[in-house]
Amino acid sequence: MTAPTGTDPRRYILSEHAFSAPALEPALYIVSTPIGNLGDITVRALETLAGAAVIACEDTRVTGTLTHRFGLKTPLIPYHEHNADKQRPKILETLERGEAVALVSDAGTPLISDPGYRLVRDVVAAGHKVVPIPGASALLAGLVGAGLPSDTVLFAGFLPQKGGPKTRRIEELAKMPATLVFYESPRRLGATLATMAEVMGADREASVARELTKRFETFERGTLGSLAEHFSGDAPKGEIVILIAPPEDAPEADESDAEALLIEALKEMPVSAAAKKVAKQTGLDRNELYKRALDLKASSAD
Incomplete structure (x- = not known):
């Protein structure tokens, strides 16, 4: 890493020391950011955010706090589920020009419980590289x-x-x-x-x-x-x-056990509740038990 000039667009600051990020190859970089503690940012994430042509983020105000903290000068553009159809072609155009794009979420690892996978899918379909930059989650x-x-x-x-x-x-x-x-x-x-x-x-x-x-x-x-x-x-x-935690291994129940339990449960509760109770007791499928309970209920009514 080299010492940056005051106007270096690839500059970032870490522990009050300024660095210049290396040039990035054209790709979409999926960059993890801190989920709360800004100290969890990685050096590789900073280098990527500093070296990208643009940072696509959910909320420019949220990501702006991060970029300001580390002295990043990379332009921010909003990219979220409400504007994705409009912004996705612009991101692909940036990649076509041979530039790097960083994708971040408001916190943590992008694409985890968010719809960013559509962008990754389109970037891959267009023949561009996707690079994960792991971190906080x-x-x-x-x-x-x-x-x-x-x-x-x-x-x-x-x-x-x-x-x-x-x-x-x-x-x-x-x-x-x-x-x-x-x-x-x-x-x-x-x-x-x-x-x-x-x-x-x-x-x-x-x-x-x-x-x-x-x-x-x-x-x-x-x-x-x-x-x-x-x-x-x-x-x-x-x-x-x-x-x-995973469920504990339940002892296998046979059909006669389930039927006996259903008969007892139906004396005190409706069919749905009985099936639910016996499903918990036996580990058997609730829907199948519900059908069996209906049959038992109909038989007892005859």
Whole structure:
């Protein structure tokens, strides 16, 4: 790295020392940025942001805070889901001219739970190179601090906001033999944890990570039931990551066991609730149990 001049467009500042970034080959660079603590920026990310012809970002005001902090002079252009169709051709034109484009999100690693993959797909289709610049990610920070198994992980992103679709999605994921990772809004956290406890079981091990890398970073660890109770009051502040341990191996249940349990459950509750209860008890498919419960209900009425 060489000492930059005062007008060097590829300049960046780190620990009050100015550097000049090396020239970049033409490509779309997917650059991870800090999720809270600006100290998590990598030297390679700074070099890339300084050396690019333009930085495409969700919000120029948010990214402007980062570029100002490190003395970056690279022009910023907005690129988000509402203007993507308009901006995507301009980015492709920049690449066609043999220039480098950096893509960032407001925080963390771009394309994780955002629609930026469409730009990557179009850039690849046009014959241009895509270069990932790894770094901070709430998904990974939450995972390594949760104390849950990390050999098999399923990132589920944001759940549907409405109750019915949300419950169905949680039911779909409940039996996955992996640690589940979700992003969630603070104001929906309590209700989401309550639904997870109901569907997956109140005793299932879980963790809630909040304000990762920031001053008030916290990890609340326990069961889904205890966490649902803990967050049942006022909504907490900050970004939220929910992590849920894989389900414990349930003993296999045969059809006669399931039928006996359904008969007992139908004495106290409607068909849907009975099927749900027995699904939790046996690990069998809820939809199949619902059909069987309907048959049992019809048989008992004859």
